[in-house]
Amino acid sequence: MNLVIRRLEKADLAAAAGLQRACFPPPFPEDHLWQADHLASHLDVFPEGQFVAVLEGRVVGSATSMQISTEVWQARPTFDDLIGDFHLAGHDPAGRMLFAVDISVHPEARNRGVARGLYEARKTLIHDLGLDGLTAYCRLPGCQASGLPPQDYAEEVVAGRLTDATLTPVLRLGMDFVGVRELAWPDPESRDAAGVVQWKP
Numbered sequence: 431m432n433l434v435i436r437r438l439e440k441a442d443l444a445a446a447a448g449l450q451r452a453c454f455p456p457p458f459p460e461d462h463l464w465q466a467d468h469l470a471s472h473l474d475v476f477p478e479g480q481f482v483a484v485l486e487g488r489v490v491g492s493a494t495s496m497q498i499s500t501e502v503w504q505a506r507p508t509f510d511d512l513i514g515d516f517h518l519a520g521h522d523p524a525g526r527m528l529f530a531v532d533i534s535v536h537p538e539a540r541n542r543g544v545a546r547g548l549y550e551a552r553k554t555l556i557h558d559l560g561l562d563g564l565t566a567y568c569r570l571p572g573c574q575a576s577g578l579p580p581q582d583y584a585e586e587v588v589a590g591r592l593t594d595a596t597l598t599p600v601l602r603l604g605m606d607f608v609g610v611r612e613l614a615w616p617d618p619e620s621r622d623a624a625g626v627v628q629w630k631p
């Protein structure tokens with residue numbers, strides 16, 4: 431398997447935007463997907479924080495990150511407030527935390543360590559920039575179908591009694607579950623909630 435994790439480049443923009451459609455199908459709101467011009471802005475704003483995974487020459491994964499201050503994170507912002515806009519206006523070059531804005535791996539390339547490679551790149555970046563840690567809001571795509579409230583659902587997943595297609599892998603990638611943030615973004619499958627996860631070196 432020839433898997434390469436590297437920085438996003440301008441030549442990848444169309445492929446990375448296409449990946450969004452494959453990874454976040456309806457009912458995920460289409461207006462919350464990156465378009466190529468958003469990804470181009472990410473390269474302008476924080477090129478070091480944008481990664482892709484290339485498997486056998488094809489872009490199969492992408493991960494967007496930005497810096498935020500600890501104070502902003504502790505104020506429990508919504509996802510939209512945190513990123514500022516889809517061009518990452520909320521990126522704070524002096525921020526001590528890396529915020530994992532999103533990660534996507536093509537359905538045909540899953541369960542082969544692609545997300546693990548992208549997370550390792552983020553952790554290396556944290557080391558290189560001397561940051562304090564990694565934070566994220568994690569989708570809970572099995573929540574609505576479970577019939578459970580988001581907090582109860584996430585606790586079942588953390589305990590290993592339920593498996594979630596996103597929270598379970600994110601926990602296996604070393605993130606610690608901190609709690610649930612309601613109304614983090616419009617995401618019916620997740621009941622408009624997200625798991626709050628973090629990692630410290």
Ligand SMILES: CC(C)(COP(=O)(O)OP(=O)(O)OC[C@H]1O[C@@H](n2cnc3c(N)ncnc32)[C@H](O)[C@@H]1OP(=O)(O)O)[C@@H](O)C(=O)NCCC(=O)NCCS
Nearest residue numbers: 533534535540541542543544545546568569595596599602
């Ligand atoms: C979540 C996602 C990024 C995982 O990507 P991936 O490349 O398949 O993950 P990896 O192969 O690196 O697997 C990482 C770990 O999670 C486990 N895992 C992966 N998918 C899993 C699943 N559906 N259920 C349970 N465990 C899973 C793997 O076994 C591995 O664990 P291990 O190394 O301890 O054995 C991918 O499924 C995806 O793109 N989902 C849609 C987009 C999304 O929800 N993004 C997150 C937004 S918050």
